[in-house]
Amino acid sequence: MSGMFCFQCEQTAGGKGCTKAGVCGKQPDVAIKQDELTCALVGLARAAQGKSTGKAADELLMQGLFATLTNVNFDGSRIDELKKLVQAEKEKLGGAADLDPATLWKGDPDIVSLRSTLLLGVRGMAAYAWHACVLGKTSDEVTSWLYKGLRAIGEEHTVEEWLGLLLDLGQANLKCMALLDEANTAAYGHPVPVKVTTTVEKGPFIVISGHDLHDLKQLLEQTEGKGINIYTHGEMLPAHGYPELKKYPHLKGNFGTAWQNQQKELDGIPAPVVFTTNCLMPPRPSYIDRVFTTDAVGFPGVQHIPAVNGKKDFTPVINKALELGGWPEDKKFTGVNGGSELMTGFARNTVLGVADKIIEAVKAGAIKHFFLVGGCDGARAGRNYYTEFVKKAPPDTVILTLACGKYRFNDLNIGEIGGLPRIIDMGQCNDAYSAIQVAVALANAFNCGVNDLPLTLVLSWYEQKAVSILLTLLSLGLKNMYLGPTLPAFIYPNVLNVLVEKFNIKPISTPEEDLKAILG
Structure with a gap:
């Protein structure tokens, strides 16, 4: 494939598609690698048809799709590694042809539109499936639909058949969200209303962003008794409502507003920031040394916290928090309308x-x-x-x-x-x-x-x-x-x-x- 094309997010260039570089900050080579990974995942889905896939292939399918979401993985070397793993898993299943990347975004305009909508929906559903998976909840029906959806990307269908597939995906995603809801509530209890402050207390602290409650739980456990406060950011705000998370007294409040303001709000922050999922923006020099990624998230030059047998060691993040020390006095922040308290x-x-x-x-x-x-x-x-x-x-x-x-x-x-x-x-x-x-x-x-x-x-x-x-x-x-x-x-x-x-x-x-x- 000779150039990039990406129109999967709302801010795509000119409202039509990014062709030179992503508005999100994604570079052309990474965009091309993500397309190649997507096409390799189609090959994996083809190889899996009619066969028992196993945990390794299923998890790789979810992680690979997750890595192609907007503002998740900007690291081409990580994408390459995922593609190698996909190819190896595909060969274990007997092999199959990958989809040709040159055909991914080309063809009859209406078919391209329907095919793209299906692919992007499959990517979103895979992210939810992965969050449930790390909490030990999987569904053969949900996983099977991810394989089915990917195979459909490389097949010919009438407009009516494409529309049927889109609505089928919608039903599968409802089951996927129900699965994740079951996973979260079983692990952390049903959320209860809570008021969350936007003031950051003096002293060492860590900001955690994204959606992954399992990562937050591990971070809370590892920082307990260390004099480090934890603040949520972005989509992590609702974590404050879960009984098994809110019971930690050092889960203090919420820092910042929505994801698109992070480059301004994190500028010079005296604390580390952990990105567990999207939305990561390219970190500025003033704080890139204190950004950490985990799971599907990646950015060149940023330290990554891997999972080893499902566990993550946040020691580098903890050490960075103690090194930076936080602010010397309480720091009062407000939301975009001047309010200082949020309910969730x-x-x-x-x-x-x-x-x-x-x-x-x-x-x-x-x-x-x-x-x-x-x-x-x-x-x-x-x-x-x-x-x-x-x-x-x-x-x-x-x-x-x-x-x-x-x-x-x-x-x-x-x-x-x-x-x-x-x-x-x-x-x-x-x-x-x-x-x-x-x-x-x-x-x-x-x-x-x-x-x-x-x-x-x-x-x-x-x-x-x-x-x-x-x-x-x-x-x-x-x-x-x-x-x-x-x-x-x-x-x-x-x-x-x-x-x-x-x-x-x-x-x-x-x-x-x-x-x-x-x-x-």
């Missing part, structure tokens, strides 16, 4: 535990409408739409939220209804499963379909896990969703027309216009 922990167990109050409030007219305002954050202009939407939402409405898009408004205090906060943070992006379970329960309580509820989804997207979640929502028949800040570059006009016709997906406009259209 409203997963399905908590929300359904007060379902009677919610139902009563709806029947009494105290709650007129629910909005799920969630998804990914990002740097593209226009994302202040979500802040303004929440600010302008009438006081008799409730805002459900999840994923890092909430950093646009999660420090706002917009009051309560019947003792419940109007902003209800349900967790990470994968906790869309919780939101789905709440919606289904409410629909059952009101004896109606989910689309008949006073509920509107207003979603922001950035990377491939958002794609897998969108396919899950479509597979459940959810309609009338608002999507922004821009529509995916890989969904070409004819495909978009089908989605609009079948599901009435709408691009966001302005908060005022959209609220008027939704509420009348």
